[in-house]
Each structure stands twice: as structure tokens, then as C-alpha cells.
Amino acid sequence: MSSVSFSEVKHEFVRSKTGIAGIGILVVLVSISIGTAIIFPVETFQQWNNPQSWLSYPKTAMPLWVNLFMFEKIPEHKILAEPNVRTQTVGEISVVSHQFNVNYAYDDFPSDFIYEFTAKYSGAPLLQMSVVRPDGNILNILSVSLRNRLYS
Template identity: 60%
Template sequence: MSSITPQEIKQEFLKSKIGIVGITILGILIATSIIAIIAIPVETFQEWNNPGNWISYPKVAIPIWVNLFMTEKIPEHKILENPNIQTNSDGEIMLSSHKFGVNFDYEFFPNDFIYVFSSEYSESALLQMSVTRPDGIELELLSTSLPYSNTKTIHSERIFSTDDAIKKNLLLQSEIFDFDLEGLSAEDIVFSDTKTNEPLKGNYVFSI
């Protein structure tokens, strides 16, 4: 009975192109895993498993490159940072304005928008949000008081476009639009033409 030597197994394996490709792919995967473990900080893995982080970076967000193959552009997921900040004081009253600009050039309405903030204050604080549209119309979105505090505190919060207060404020401004706003989301109203419920392209400035 003849035995097969390791050298013969090696020679037979090298003759198989599929086997070589398989080993190459396996080697690449192992090398990538090792590099990821070494190069990526532990905090990144912890954030990956934190559901709160997926609010700002949703799993279902469509990649930007999809629009390269679309005749009608789909709104991209954007994170707006570095706003234009203006601060004024009038006696004991401090006014701080943050303006975020975004160029909306899509054929569909966005799914939502979120404002994430942290504010340091004492006693009472009022948060107001509005948006100036490409047609010059300014829509009041929100006016709400932050939790009262006797001492200096830092309040962090996320405000979603699905907030009932935003929808209510938009309905109070329904005379601006030539169509019924009932049943429409806040995004479908904010980013809509006033004549027909179709996306209005151009520059929007959100003021907080």
C-alpha cells in the first residue's frame, strides 16, 4: 500500500488554481482581521455596539455613491458641523445664535433631520429653532424651555423632526402653502414648494 507524502500533496494543491485562490482569500481575511485588531482603538468597537451612536450614523443610510447611478438624486445623510455662531448679551440675558447651512439638491424629501446639542446655562433657558428656505420664507419650527436649574448645568438633548411640537408649529403656518398639510411629515413641509408638495431645491439655513 503506497503512502502519499506531504510533498506530493503540496504539488497537487499547487496545480489547483481554485485552491490557490481560496488560500489567498483566506490569507487576506486573516491579515485584515489582525490589522483591524491592532490598528482600531477599543473605543471604536465599543461605539459600534452602542445603539445611541447609530442615531447619528444610521445603519440604513444609503451610501453617497448610489447617486452616481441614479437619474433622480436621493437625499444623502449629512452631519452639519461648524455652524456660524453669534453671541450677544443684554444685561443678564445672553443670546446665542447657531446657523447651519445646507444645499438641498434632490428629487426626493429627506427622511428626517435631527438637532443634537449641549448647552451650559443656569436658571432658565429658551431654545428656538427656525429655517430660512431658498424662497426667502422663514418657518418657525420650535420654541421650548430647557429644564430649570438653580446652578450652572450642562443639558444635552436630541431634537427629532418627528417631534409633535415641530409638526404643530408647521400646521399653524399652513396659510403659506397652497395644499393641505395634514398627513405630511415635517420634512415634507419644510423642504416643499409652496405651490405643490414637491421638493424645493436650494440653500436652507437652520437657525437655533
């Protein structure tokens, strides 16, 4: 069994166009890795690996750029942050309504729906969620009595 020297291996790589391309790709990838470790702060990597940071994002959400390459337009992940809030109070009963207007111009149904909220209340209020379609039909999604404590 003969041993192969480093200079022979280097000579074979340099002689082949595929070898040069492979070395070039390897150098680019290592450079990107080192540059990323230097440029981005450590907190970025800690947040990336923290499951709590990902709770607002559905697991099956496709990236926005996917629609550039597809014939059918799939739903994009949207964070609706500013609802139209209406409050009505009659005696001890208050009705707080959060409404979001969404222009749904996609060819497929969404795979997930996440609604995050925080509420301060006393007693056991009723939480109801519904969707009003453009044709006027109302889809009741949720109706639940909240526990007697801070609930989010």
C-alpha cells in the same frame, strides 16, 4: 445506505466548475474574516456594536454611493460641525444664534434631521429652531423651554 468518503466529495467538487468557484468563494470569505480579525483593533468592533456611537446617524440614511446608481439624487447624510455663531446680549437676556448654510441640491426630502448640542445655562432658557428657505419663508421647527439644569 452507502457512505460517501471525503475523497469522493473532493473529487466531485474539483470536477465541477461550480464546485471550484464555490470553494474559491468560501476560501476568500474565510480569508477576509481572518484578515479583518487580525488587522483591525478590538476597539473597532466594540464601537460598531455600541448604540451610543450611532446616535448621530439616522437609521434611514442611505450610503453616499447610492446616488451613483440612481436617476433621482437622494439626500446625503451630512454632519454640519461649524456653525456661524452670533451672540446678542441686552441686559440679562442673551440670544445665541447658530446658523448653518446648506446648499440643498437633491430631488427628495430628507427623512431625518438630528441636531445635537450641549449648553450650560441658569434659569430655564428658550430653545427655538427654525429653517430659513431660499425664498425667505421661515419654517419654525421647535420652540421649547429647557429644564433648569445641564441639557443636551
